Structures are given as structure tokens and as C-alpha cells.
Amino acid sequence: MYKKLQVFTKTTNFRQATKLVECPLVKPNDEEIRVKNIYAGVNATDINITAARYFTDGKLPFDIGLEALGIVDEIGSNVTTTLKKGQPVLALNGAGFSEYVYSSPKHLIPLPELKPDYLVTYxxxxxxxxxxxxxxxxxxxxxxxxxxxxxxxxxxxxxxxxxxxxxxxxxxxxxxxxxxxxxxxxxxxxxxxxxxxxxxxxxxxxxxxxxxxxxxxxxxxxxxxxxxxxxxxxxxxxxxxxxxxxxxxxxxxxxxxxxxxxxxxxxxxxxxxxxxNYREHFQEYFGQLIPKVHKGEIKVAVDLGEQTSEGKFFGLEQVVRAEEHLHGGKNLGKVVVQIQEP
Ligand SMILES: NC(=O)c1ccc[n+]([C@@H]2O[C@H](COP(=O)([O-])OP(=O)(O)OC[C@H]3O[C@@H](n4cnc5c(N)ncnc54)[C@H](OP(=O)(O)O)[C@@H]3O)[C@@H](O)[C@H]2O)c1
Incomplete structure (x- = not known):
């Protein structure tokens, strides 16, 4: 089994909106790749999504989390890809607050290393x-x-x-x-x-x-x-x-x-x-941003909550606290939750 956050009540109050659920850890279907998610990005607009203002058909419960960063865990039998098991990837599938993510290979962006800094490239x-x-x-x-x-x-x-x-x-x-x-x-x-x-x-x-x-x-x-x-x-x-x-x-x-x-x-x-509305530019700009982060030409501050009184945002249970940290204006840089150990 694995855990993920889902929205059960449509509201901008993230704490009231979401609940942790358990799902069976099944094999990916023939066309999909399963990613073990290590880091998830927190975005200001997450509370617009929990309120079903956009990026969802609004049918409850629905998945939440724009950004996942993890490693390729299992590849479906019909997938043709250069990605190998263990490859760090960014997963763009709207279900980032989850221990595992199932995705079409076209929504996975290969990364040079497993580091939360790359979440800022999405x-x-x-x-x-x-x-x-x-x-x-x-x-x-x-x-x-x-x-x-x-x-x-x-x-x-x-x-x-x-x-x-x-x-x-x-x-x-x-x-x-x-x-x-x-x-x-x-x-x-x-x-x-x-x-x-x-x-x-x-x-x-x-x-x-x-x-x-x-x-x-x-x-x-x-x-x-x-x-x-x-x-x-x-x-x-x-x-x-x-x-x-x-x-x-x-x-x-x-x-x-x-x-x-x-x-x-x-x-x-x-x-x-x-x-x-600018998806046609994503590949080109990922192609500029990822190498710049890799070479240190773009500096990145990642806020994993280590300076907060309750410590690091670790585990899906901590996503609520990370959301409240951002919306309290307390963050410096990109708010990230470490979902699990690699
Ligand atoms: N249109 C798009 O496609 C798009 C895409 C990405 C982001 N955005 C927007 O860009 C903005 C930044 O998003 P982000 O995810 O990167 O968040 P963020 O900047 O990491 O965090 C939000 C920051 O907003 C500031 N802030 C000002 N007034 C605030 C208030 N009343 N409550 C809370 N924070 C306040 C705080 O910084 P200070 O302490 O410096 O004030 C806080 O750190 C948001 O408005 C978001 O919706 C839009």
C-alpha cells in the first residue's frame, strides 16, 4: 500500500480540504511509468485547487499537488523510453502529494541528480x-x-x-x-x-x-x-x-x-x-532552466521547514504545515516537503 493526499471538501482551507488515504501499490499499466516520489513542491495556488477553482473537474475526492520529484520505480511493458529504473525525474501530473505517482512518460522530465532544487524549474x-x-x-x-x-x-x-x-x-x-x-x-x-x-x-x-x-x-x-x-x-x-x-x-x-x-x-x-496556457514553450524553457540550476547559474533557496519550531517538513502528514508556512508568508525560497527517503 502507499499513501496520498486527496481533497474531500472544496475549500481554500487546506487543512480542512484534505485527508490522507491509502491505495494499493499496483504495477503501472502498460503505457505508464511508476515514480517513487521523494520531494513535492508547495505552491501558493494549491489552495485555489483545493477549492476546485481550476485544474480539476471538481469530482470529489480528487488528487492534489502540482509537482513531484522522484525516481523511476517501474516501467510499463509497452513504454518506449530512454528512462531507466532509478533515474531522477520531475513528474507533472497534478498528484504530487503522494508517495507514488503513475504517469505517462511524456509528463516525466529527466533530471541530472536527485535534489529538491530542481522543483523550482517547473x-x-x-x-x-x-x-x-x-x-x-x-x-x-x-x-x-x-x-x-x-x-x-x-x-x-x-x-x-x-x-x-x-x-x-x-x-x-x-x-x-x-x-x-x-x-x-x-x-x-x-x-x-x-x-x-x-x-x-x-x-x-x-x-x-x-x-x-x-x-x-x-x-x-x-x-x-x-x-x-x-x-x-x-x-x-x-x-x-x-x-x-x-x-x-x-x-x-x-x-x-x-x-x-x-x-x-x-x-x-x-x-x-x-x-x-503556455505549454508550447515548456520543453524549450526546461532546456534552459535545468542546466542553469545544475551549473549553479540559477541560485535556489529551498525551504524544507528546517528553521521552523516543529522542524523539517517530512512525510505527507506535514504538507498541511508546509502550506500554512507559505500562506503565513514565512517561507524563504521554494517550499518543499520531503515525502520519504529515496
Ligand atoms: N499565473 C501563474 O501561472 C502562476 C504561476 C506560479 C505562481 N503564481 C503566483 O505567484 C505568486 C507566488 O507564488 P509561489 O507559489 O511562488 O509562492 P511564494 O512566493 O513562495 O510564497 C508566497 C509569498 O507571498 C508573499 N505574500 C505577500 N502577501 C502575502 C499574504 N497576504 N499572505 C501570504 N503571503 C504573502 C510572501 O512573501 P513576502 O514575505 O516577501 O511578502 C510569501 O512568502 C502567487 O500569487 C501565485 O499564485 C502564478
Missing amino acids: VNGLTASIALDKAGHVKAGDKVLVTAAAGGTGQIVVQWAKHRGAYVIAMTSSEKKAEYLKKLGADFIINYKTDNIDQVLSEKFPDGIDVVWETIGGDVFSTLFKHLAIKGRMVLIGSITTYSGDQGHGFVDVSIPNLHTKLVMRSLSLTGFMLM
């Missing part, structure tokens, strides 16, 4: 790189403002924007996170708990910001919109402050007076971005 890394390139059209010399900059996605956004030659303004909530962002190469830090965002941007960047990476929603959205430069692009990635609560779709409309006029007269753009 939801975080693909979103950071594809959204900056294809939606933000970031170019050398642009001023790019990154919200939640020290989180799983933000840490890659900062580095990708630097890699493109941009000047990076990183927003975060603590000195410890600010120190990490300086090490990643951020040029200017705003601690929104102690600084007034509006005032700092008016004083330091009177000509405005070229690209805003917006993941917060609400007042932060409207404040940052005010500071877009002529031809500025705001890339709408998320709205973490409005995900909890079970009404609506997780986003709350932000009212900007005279929006039409501002967009036209200042040649601004607001571009929404959802990673799953």
Missing part, C-alpha cells in the same frame, strides 16, 4: 522565465519590480530579469529575505512592512517602472499600477492576498479610475499570465 521557473519573456517583454535596461521576490517564483524572476540585463527592484517583508535578495543581485529592495511603497517609488523612480510583476492583488496592485512608466507593462501573475475565503475565483477586482484613458494616454499594458 511552476516557478517556467512561470518566471516565460512570463518575463513573452508577457513582460523584458529587455536590457528595463526597471523591473518583483513582488514576493524572495518566494519560490520570485527568486527566479529576480535572476531571470537580471540575466536579461534589467534593473531589479525587489519587494519583500523582512530583513532576512532582503539579505537573500541582495545575494541574488537585486539592485534595490523595498521592505513593504517598513517602507511606504508609494512614497519610495515616487522618490526613487520618478520616471516609473517598465515592468511590474504583480502577485499580491488589492491595494498593492493599484499602487504599483500608478507607478508604471510610459509604455510600462504590468504582468498579472497572482493575487495571493485574495486567495483565501471561498467566494469567487480567488481574484478581487481592483477599481482604477479612468483606466481606459490611462492605458491609452500612457501606452500601458496589463497582461494576465497563466502558465498552463
